[in-house]
Amino acid sequence: MRLRGVARFKCPVCQREVEIRIDVSIKPVGGLHEVFVQHGDHYIKAYIDTEGVVRRAFPVRLFYVADPPLYTLRVFEDRAEIIDSAGHVYITDPAPLLEIVKKLIG
Numbered sequence: 001m002r003l004r005g006v007a008r009f010k011c012p013v014c015q016r017e018v019e020i021r022i023d024v025s026i027k028p029v030g031g032l033h034e035v036f037v038q039h040g041d042h043y044i045k046a047y048i049d050t051e052g053v054v055r056r057a058f059p060v061r062l063f064y065v066a067d068p069p070l071y072t073l074r075v076f077e078d079r080a081e082i083i084d085s086a087g088h089v090y091i092t093d094p095a096p097l098l099e100i101v102k103k104l105i106g
Helices: 095-105
Strands: 006-010 017-021 032-039 042-049 054-059 071-075 080-084 089-092
Touching (some): 006 042, 017 032, 017 042, 071 095
16 A cells, blocks of 8 residues: 555564554665564564555564663553563553553653
């Protein structure tokens, strides 16, 4: 699908649709924007042309965080996940966390 500044494609890992917004004012090196996407619990690398067409997308098999945070927070529509530095996942109601995020963003 060709939309100026927006690229959509099916995730090669989970098959869900991914939407990426691109700053079309920046000219990509070699004609393609190189984008890393965190999509749920996996990562994708995509190459997108200046028309917003995804030319290639593939999973990133090894993603290493050099300075891991103490906690990572992921908020979804139906749940929120808090992941500690040991990789333990705690699932909770997203409503209170969404309220905090709304206040922070203002």
